[in-house]
Amino acid sequence: MDKRKVIKAALLGLGTVGGGVYKLAARLKDEMVYKTGAELEISKILVRSLGKKREGVDPALLTDSWREILEDPEISLVIELMGGIEPARTYVTEALKAGKNVVTANKDLLAEHGGELLNLAQEHGCDLMFEAAVAGAIPIIRALKQGLSGGLITEVAGIVNGTTNYILTKMSEIGMDYEDALAIAMEKGYAEADPTADVEGHDAGRKIAIMASIAFNSRVTFSQVYTEGITKITAKDIRYAKDFGYVIKLLGIAKKDEDGIVVKVHPMLLPEDHPLASVRNSFNAVFLHGEACDDAMFMGRGAGEMPTASAVMGDVIDVMGNVVHGCCGRMGCTCYKNLPVKGEESTYSKFFLRIQVKDRPGALANISGVLGNNNVSIAQVYQKKSENGIAELMIITDRVLERNFNDSLAIISGMSAMKEISSVIRVY
């Protein structure tokens, strides 16, 4: 083993993750030589503002010129940690075309342009790795691509957004309302100043698009993912769900059958004994089911400086080993099928429905009649004692065609006895 081989890399971005990678690379310096047969040298770091103070970083490494990195023939690895689609897409494209390997943590980029970039990487004999883009330190991309590639996966369900899991945990364990739990998540730094991407399910949507593409060998982009966030979930929903034996989690869920794939993000009532139900606070977890591998679950830190850096460095170590052995670009895009992504007209779910009805004789019978006429059968029903002439009804349906359920909901909401449809949440 030639211990003196040096692989030069450029970091694009020195924020939360970039800073973590810079520190972790220093800590792993000696180990990497044994693990890969080469030494890693971070020789340039691209940032937006050169004037910003950056503790512990040699200022001579910093640049605000992408061309300086692209045109440096000695740099064989680009570690993209800037985020966003542009200019990241252009830089990654140009790096691959120049024969440079790329490691990225960028879910936005992968969920929209993963196919084209992976094909480009293969065309140019380069590696493009992105373990950190989904569920931080949990090695789910590798598990799906390698360890479980013979597992005949039929389902991927993940708690892949730490912010929303933290909020739902606080709502469930302390009985907080959504707004109070969000305020605490912001105070603790789990939620960003603009939490939209997290609480509306967009962040989880990007991650489930990436996982579904790999698990089912069929390209799913973020724009094909149905997303529904947690902003309408109330402490009351969580309490009632508990009474029925469920917890409420925001899940990214992808399922495959003979005629296609269903990929969605939405809050869901999960049975208390499901492995995902016990995943608390900001932890992430991914549950898989396959015809061959059966059930499997991975749990860990889904974000943060060092957990994300850990996943990035895992990829860096892999790429370095490939460079040393001259075998980069072995694994390109694995989407060789073209399965359709199914819409509401062919998607089945169980539903939890909470409604307020005027306490009149026959109201419940009329509601069950509408459901029945639309082929929506009821699995459980509970009516609270009426207050001020208004009764609260909780209904859990069997697994029904979503379109049928939505059709019946439209009729129920127009009934004269109806005061309010308070909640509609899917049930696992």
Ligand SMILES: NC(=O)c1ccc[n+]([C@@H]2O[C@H](COP(=O)([O-])OP(=O)(O)OC[C@H]3O[C@@H](n4cnc5c(N)ncnc54)[C@H](OP(=O)(O)O)[C@@H]3O)[C@@H](O)[C@H]2O)c1
């Ligand atoms: N944070 C996490 O826990 C986490 C977890 C998993 C994945 N990720 C992903 O990791 C990536 C980085 O996230 P982050 O949280 O580290 O972001 P961040 O803290 O905002 O850092 C972004 C860095 O990129 C630089 N940058 C941004 N736009 C640039 C441009 N146009 N040209 C040059 N430099 C530019 C910034 O430069 P300045 O320093 O000069 O502003 C900054 O150093 C994102 O794709 C994110 O989705 C993050």
